[in-house]
Amino acid sequence: xxxxxxxxxxxxxxxxxxxxxxxxxxxxxxxxxxxxxxxxxxxxxxxxxxxxxxxxxxxxxxxxxxxxxxxxxxxxxxxxxxxxxxxxxxxxxxxxxxxxxxxxxxxxxxxxxxxxxxxxxxxxxxxxxxxxxxxxxxxxxxxxxxxxxxxxxxxxxxxxxxxxxxxxxxxxxxxxxxxxxxxxxxxxxxxxxxxxxxxxxxxxxxxxxxxxxxxxxxxxxxxxxxxxxxxxxxxxxxxxxxxxxxxxxxxxxxxxxxxxxxxxxxxxxxxxxxxxxxxxxxxxxxxxxxxxxxxxxxxxxxxxxxxxxxxxxxxxxxxxxxxxxxxxxxxxxxxxxxxxxxxxxxxxxxxxxxxxxxxxxxxxxxxxxxxxxxxxxxxxxxxxxxxxxxxxxxxxxxxxxxxxxxxxxxxxxxxxxxxxxxxxxxxxxxxxxxxxxxxxxx
Amino acid sequence: xxxxxxxxxxxxxxxxxxxxxxxxxxxxxxxxxxxxxxxxxxxxxxxxxxxxxxxxxxxxxxxxxxxxxxxxxxxxxxxxxxxxxxxxxxxxxxxxxxxxxxxxxxxxxxxxxxxxxxxxxxxxxxxxxxxxxxxxxxxxxxxxxxxxxxxxxxxxxxxxxxxxxxxxxxxxxxxxxxxxxxxxxxxxxxxxxxxxxxxxxxxxxxxxxxxxxxxxxxxxxxxxxxxxxxxxxxxxxxxxxxxxxxxxxxxxxxxxxxxxxxxxxxxxxxxxxxxxxxxxxxxxxxxxxxxxxxxxxxxxxxxxxxxxxxxxxxxxxxxxxxxxxxxxxxxxxxxxxxxxxxxxxxxxxxxxxxxxxxxxxxxxxxxxxxxxxxxxxxxxxxxxxxxxxxxxxxxxxxxxxxxxxxxxxxxxxxxxxxxxxxxxxxxxxxxxxxxxxxxxxxxxxxxxxxxxxxxxxxxxxxxxxxxxxxxxxxxx
Numbered sequence: 001x002x003x004x005x006x007x008x009x010x011x012x013x014x015x016x017x018x019x020x021x022x023x024x025x026x027x028x029x030x031x032x033x034x035x036x037x038x039x040x041x042x043x044x045x046x047x048x049x050x051x052x053x054x055x056x057x058x059x060x061x062x063x064x065x066x067x068x069x070x071x072x073x074x075x076x077x078x079x080x081x082x083x084x085x086x087x088x089x090x091x092x093x094x095x096x097x098x099x100x101x102x103x104x105x106x107x108x109x110x111x112x113x114x115x116x117x118x119x120x121x122x123x124x125x126x127x128x129x130x131x132x133x134x135x136x137x138x139x140x141x142x143x144x145x146x147x148x149x150x151x152x153x154x155x156x157x158x159x160x161x162x163x164x165x166x167x168x169x170x171x172x173x174x175x176x177x178x179x180x181x182x183x184x185x186x187x188x189x190x191x192x193x194x195x196x197x198x199x200x201x202x203x204x205x206x207x208x209x210x211x212x213x214x215x216x217x218x219x220x221x222x223x224x225x226x227x228x229x230x231x232x233x234x235x236x237x238x239x240x241x242x243x244x245x246x247x248x249x250x251x252x253x254x255x256x257x258x259x260x261x262x263x264x265x266x267x268x269x270x271x272x273x274x275x276x277x278x279x280x281x282x283x284x285x286x287x288x289x290x291x292x293x294x295x296x297x298x299x300x301x302x303x304x305x306x307x308x309x310x311x312x313x314x315x316x317x318x319x320x321x322x323x324x325x326x327x328x329x330x331x332x333x334x335x336x337x338x339x340x341x342x343x344x345x346x347x348x349x350x351x352x353x354x355x356x357x358x359x360x361x362x363x364x365x366x367x368x369x370x371x372x373x374x375x376x377x378x379x380x381x382x383x384x385x386x387x388x389x390x391x392x393x394x395x396x397x398x399x400x401x402x403x404x405x406x407x408x409x410x411x412x413x414x415x416x417x418x419x420x421x422x423x424x425x426x427x428x429x430x431x432x433x434x435x436x437x438x439x440x441x442x
Numbered sequence: 443x444x445x446x447x448x449x450x451x452x453x454x455x456x457x458x459x460x461x462x463x464x465x466x467x468x469x470x471x472x473x474x475x476x477x478x479x480x481x482x483x484x485x486x487x488x489x490x491x492x493x494x495x496x497x498x499x500x501x502x503x504x505x506x507x508x509x510x511x512x513x514x515x516x517x518x519x520x521x522x523x524x525x526x527x528x529x530x531x532x533x534x535x536x537x538x539x540x541x542x543x544x545x546x547x548x549x550x551x552x553x554x555x556x557x558x559x560x561x562x563x564x565x566x567x568x569x570x571x572x573x574x575x576x577x578x579x580x581x582x583x584x585x586x587x588x589x590x591x592x593x594x595x596x597x598x599x600x601x602x603x604x605x606x607x608x609x610x611x612x613x614x615x616x617x618x619x620x621x622x623x624x625x626x627x628x629x630x631x632x633x634x635x636x637x638x639x640x641x642x643x644x645x646x647x648x649x650x651x652x653x654x655x656x657x658x659x660x661x662x663x664x665x666x667x668x669x670x671x672x673x674x675x676x677x678x679x680x681x682x683x684x685x686x687x688x689x690x691x692x693x694x695x696x697x698x699x700x701x702x703x704x705x706x707x708x709x710x711x712x713x714x715x716x717x718x719x720x721x722x723x724x725x726x727x728x729x730x731x732x733x734x735x736x737x738x739x740x741x742x743x744x745x746x747x748x749x750x751x752x753x754x755x756x757x758x759x760x761x762x763x764x765x766x767x768x769x770x771x772x773x774x775x776x777x778x779x780x781x782x783x784x785x786x787x788x789x790x791x792x793x794x795x796x797x798x799x800x801x802x803x804x805x806x807x808x809x810x811x812x813x814x815x816x817x818x819x820x821x822x823x824x825x826x827x828x829x830x831x832x833x834x835x836x837x838x839x840x841x842x843x844x845x846x847x848x849x850x851x852x853x854x855x856x857x858x859x860x861x862x863x864x865x866x867x868x869x870x871x872x873x874x875x876x877x878x879x880x881x882x883x884x885x886x887x888x889x890x891x892x893x894x895x896x897x898x899x900x901x902x903x904x905x906x907x908x909x910x911x912x913x914x915x916x917x918x
Binding site: 005006007008009010011012016017019020021023024026029032033034035036038039040041044045046047048049050051052055056058059060062063064065066067068069071073075076077079085088089090091092093094095096097098099100101102103104105106107108109110112113114115116118119120122123124128129130132133135136137138139146166168169171172174175176178179180181221223249250251252253256265272273274275276277278289295296297298299300301302303304305306307308310312313314315317318319320321322323324325327328329330331332333334335336338342344345346348349350352353354356357360361364384401402405410412 | 447451456457458459461462463467468469470472475476477478479481482483484487488489490491492494497498500501502503504505506507508509510511512513516518521523524525526527529531532533536538539540541542543544545546548549550551552553555556563566567569578579580581582584585589612613614616617618619620621622623626663664666668669692694695696697700701702709711715717718719720721722723724726740761762763764765766767768769770771772773775778779781782783784785786787788789791792794795797798799801802805806815817833834837842843845848862863864865866868869889891894895896897898899900901903904905908909910911912913914915
């Protein structure tokens with residue numbers, strides 16, 4: 001580092017800098033910049049450089065200003081216990097500090113890990129093609145809609161989504177749809193599931209995609225997926241199903257109910273709750289292979305005849321196809337996919353099924369207990385649930401949520417008299433406290 | 443320098459490290475244990491079931507077969523492969539930071555404060571008035587910025603259909619404009635490698651929504667006519683978009699906001715050294731001038747009017763959302779820590795050393811560099827050699843090669859960006875790798891690489907017969 005105030009992450013001594021400048025044939029670093037004076041910046045940002053220790057202490061103080069709450073929160077972002085082995089292996093610098101595998105011969109490790117991630121999703125979805133990540137569930141859904149627009153021969157422009165859909169997810173979808181001149185329309189729900197008859201009435205030539213979720217944003221298992229698939233097929237629309245890898249470990253295999261595309265939040269594995277950071281799952285049928293957005297890893301051979309992995313079908317992508325690419329995505333969530341794969345490997349199929357079963361039982365049991373509280377009814381929807389469910393409260397939901405927060409518990413107020421509660425392995429041991437707090441505040 | 447990458451080969455099976463599935467899978471009868479009715483469940487689930495020690499070895503071996511910044515030079519042009527300071531990982535690992543995004547604002551004050559401070563940092567660095575942290579990558583930032591520009595035009599009753607982009611721009615720019623529903627007008631490069639102002643004047647008009655520009659451009663040249671370029675676009679009623687991929691060259695010496703840009707994205711995994719993670723996650727915050735602030739994604743973070751604490755708010759004419767939640771939070775935390783560590787002087791020094799390194803390296807290599815004066819990166823030409831072959835040979839000499847065959851304005855381009863993290867001796871190693879590979883025989887180039895875990899991979903064959911899962915391999 002040069003003198004004081006330079007970046008600590010450049011190794012140059014003053015004499016090296018001088019020798020390098022002299023080799024170039026200039027007298028100072030300033031001479032290397034070709035910025036006209038009229039637009040040059042000679043002000044200050046006003047950012048004082050600080051020590052590692054200072055910054056760690058400052059950030060630690062800042063984060064401590066987040067209240068210490070037991071979160072019973074979900075609605076698309078889920079926390080499960082992430083085993084230590086995931087952090088330790090994914091944090092290996094060879095993984096963490098690498099980039100996209102443009103030179104596959106020297107990047108076999110990450111390529112194989114991503115190939116394995118794709119394979120796990122193929123097993124979970126039953127669909128033969130899975131990419132190695134989108135940003136999150138919402139952007140994956142947006143990409144599914146533009147894929148539908150490209151592959152469907154109908155002249156339609158409507159994407160049908162369930163009325164119970166996370167508002168933010170719908171907002172992202174709308175932005176992806178706007179560019180493709182698609183419009184987003186909701187179909188109604190019947191007691192927490194899709195109203196399939198209403199959906200069938202609406203589905204027609206103008207529809208390019210039908211989207212359904214299982215579990216829904218309210219935690220309900222969708223019971224008539226195959227019928228929804230039929231409705232979509234009859235309208236020559238793509239059937240896109242939203243889910244997550246934990247739920248998919250036990251729920252009906254998407255391919256078996258006619259799903260053309262599966263999207264969702266794969267960060268349910270590998271990531272703790274991370275203030276919304278995610279991992280977009282994207283899988284689809286073989287016939288859409290050349291229309292898939294994002295990176296794909298394929299198996300091939302090296303010159304020695306050994307199996308080797310490489311990014312493949314890159315002519316779909318922006319760096320080659322430019323404005324005719326299937327998506328603009330470049331940087332993605334590869335490292336999160338690595339984490340999800342390690343987590344899935346650690347659990348194995350037994351562990352995954354156990355975790356998913358616990359999510360079903362935990363929701364059922366907590367719903368029963370909260371439903372027994374005077375002034376509350378749960379679950380609101382007479383369905384099977386994964387992780388989460390809706391509670392009806394006689395008093396205003398926002399006030400109840402605030403009172404619960406004062407007791408140290410976070411839940412979602414989702415309607416005037418509706419609360420949503422999410423229980424996983426992370427907070428299952430705190431349910432007694434939540435029930436007691438409910439009794440206290442209601 | 444010579445580098446032999448670690449390798450594990452099962453010679454009898456012609457595979458390197460076996461797949462997890464090849465180490466043993468288990469099939470679970472789901473219906474036996476599920477509390478759900480059978481018609482709502484799958485029958486069975488088949489996945490690998492390795493023990494933890496096997497997992498540790500598997501992924502450690504894979505990591506050893508993977509080049510990274512911490513392995514050695516990684517001068518991929520346009521990717522800004524900087525060293526990722528370790529302490530930022532510890533800052534982001536704080537258990538108090540990983541809360542749920544749906545918490546109430548009053549119970550998430552710590553995270554809101556960091557978001558607010560980072561918005562302020564980025565606004566200062568880019569010379570922008572308002573910043574959103576939501577876009578989860580550079581391309582997502584582009585999409586956000588162009589969607590904001592579109593909303594601005596529509597709000598003012600302007601129906602504009604075109605985005606103008608120089609031929610030398612990143613592929614994402616073209617793809618982004620198309621995704622946002624615009625027609626792309628490609629602008630040929632001038633003879634000096636920069637924007638041809640006359641061609642720009644001819645291309646810009648009533649239909650122009652925006653010009654997307656990288657500055658310095660993708661061969662490292664500063665667009666000297668930026669003021670005139672901005673005037674041309676603004677006079678036509680268009681907006682000027684700054685692609686932040688090359689911001690590392692300008693830190694502390696030039697701000698897009700001062701050059702007339704109206705909207706920009708920051709690639710924090712490039713400029714602010716957050717880890718690239720084998721392809722991501724990154725983050726692509728977007729900054730805009732005042733006139734565009736009301737269109738930014740929701741929510742942004744501001745100080746409460748009471749003066750204490752922070753709150754999220756929705757801009758009046760927001761385009762809505764570009765990520766389901768608030769973007770790649772852990773990456774944003776690392777960004778904050780990096781900027782705070784360097785401060786004004788460190789950031790300016792990073793730019794200075796990045797430009798110094800690129801110029802020094804270019805001096806040391808035998809390949810011609812057709813365009814200059816360049817800043818943090820340069821496009822050398824491999825001339826009558828195949829740039830991809832030269833790159834493969836460089837792998838044998840303990841370095842990662844540059845980006846090859848792009849941008850197209852340089853024949854057989856080797857786009858090289860050493861960043862500020864290399865010292866003189868490692869730049870000399872890099873130059874030696876360039877020169878040895880460039881001068882090597884055709885046979886040696888064809889046979890390269892020889893010291894990597896895999897030898898040359900036939901990518902054309904792999905694309906012709908796509909096998910994308912272990913299930914596909916099993917079917918053979």
